[in-house]
Amino acid sequence: MxxxxxxxxxxxxxxxxxxxxxxxxxxxxxxxxxxxxxxxxxxxxxxxxxxxxxxxxxxxxxxNEAVVEAAKTQLEEFVHGCSYVHPTEPVADLAERIAEITPGNLRKTFFCNSGTEAVEGAIKLARKYTGSKEVIALEMGFHGRTLGSLALTGNKAYKDGMAPTINDVAHAPAPYAYRCRSCDESCSEDCADDLEQIIGTHTSGDLAAVVVEPIMGEGGIIVPSSEWLARVKDITHDHGGLLIVDEVQTGYGRTGRMFASDHFDVVPDIMPQAKGIATGMPLGAFTAPAEIADSFDSGDHLSTFGGNPVSCAAALATIDELRNxxxxxxxxxxxxxxxxxxxxxxxxxxxxxxxxxxxxxxxxxxxxxxxxxxxxxxxxxxxxxxxxxxxxxxxxxxxxxxxxxxxxxxxxxxxxxxxxxxxxxxxxxxxxxxxxxxxxxx
The missing domain is CATH 3.90.1150.10 (Aspartate Aminotransferase, domain 1)
Incomplete structure (x- = not known):
């Protein structure tokens, strides 16, 4: 009982x-x-x-009182509109707001329920846009625990006994200055050049994306040098891939800027978000420029509860609070x-x-x-x-x-x-x- x-x-x-x-x-x-x-x-x-x-x-x-009140107000209207069947104002408003606050030309958003889903959706979008399959992530990185995102996560502790399902994944060294074996304590853009060798030795030349956290959370709050992320983006583009910057843990004010990417003056090609987006209400998202986002055809990617209007209302209030x-x-x-x-x-x-x-x-x-x-x-x-x-x-x-x-x-x-x-x-x-x-x- x-x-x-x-x-x-x-x-x-x-x-x-x-x-x-x-x-x-x-x-x-x-x-x-x-x-x-x-x-x-x-x-x-x-x-x-x-x-x-x-x-x-x-x-x-x-x-947070403003966030709670926004969720309550939406609860009294309706709870589940399923934004991929019926358009709803909270979803439209939040997508527009995200386009305003995200870096550069990031414009169109897909809503889901968690950071893991946001990362997996971003991988699907990168593969659809580039027509390629291979993905590179970082050693010690963390991108989720479902079988797809687990393939990207560079830590055996999370994978033990549960082999991931994406085979076309390689891992590059993390910019871990304190324990870096190949450069000085600055762990500068030279460290990013390791990515070139990984592409040359671990891939077949069919690169869809490189996935990184701008600051590695589960890896141990690992902060790269100011040049590292920009160099990673250049190398990724040189090989025909997209840079996916996972802002699930670093986004929505965590680092003293709305997004950690802002510290490095780098605009991601696709940006997964979650965690702080709605102050505890379940919501995830990934955002991309219109050209990349429009490579998805209707029905290519769906989520029953993605873009729940109550969560979106909470997210809108969260953004207002963060900016205030x-x-x-x-x-x-x-x-x-x-x-x-x-x-x-x-x-x-x-x-x-x-x-x-x-x-x-x-x-x-x-x-x-x-x-x-x-x-x-x-x-x-x-x-x-x-x-x-x-x-x-x-x-x-x-x-x-x-x-x-x-x-x-x-x-x-x-x-x-x-x-x-x-x-x-x-x-x-x-x-x-x-x-x-x-x-x-x-």
Missing amino acids: TTELSQRTNEAVEERYDEYVMPIWKDLDVPVKRAKNCSLEDYEGNTYLDLFSGISVANAGHG GIVDNARVQGEWLSDQLEPLESSFNTIGDTRGLGLMQGIELVDPTEDGPRGVASKPDRKLAKRISAYLREEGIVIGVGGYYGNVLRFQPPLTINREQLERSIKALRRALKREEGDEDA
């Missing part, structure tokens, strides 16, 4: 997850009863500062946060690197007594990252842990976070690091 709401506890929720929900996460952090702005509350009244925002989803803040100061806050607070994190590298031996843009910042934790993979940098310390995360949770702070080696703390809070909340986070992080390094005053 379902537990009565008044009797629900954290333990009861977790027990039902164990019994009735397929395994989805190794560690349950906080069973959430309600969330508001940057705070989570569990079933026992404990509150937590959320530094992960549901993996970069609640960009406009949990329970929230993206600016992400830039300002992100610059302050970066300035606070960088000195930690010299203060703590267990911090190998800090990096990021806006409110997408990573802290790479290491064991300084051992060399890293192939002797590059220090050994990644996955266990330390888990201990720091657990300590912060005891302090009432939820933070993400990820990266290819599982050793990166991920600062990705709602973009509405304020300075006081960030200062609290930095102080708690310092205490945790001091404790780990044996400082008795921690």
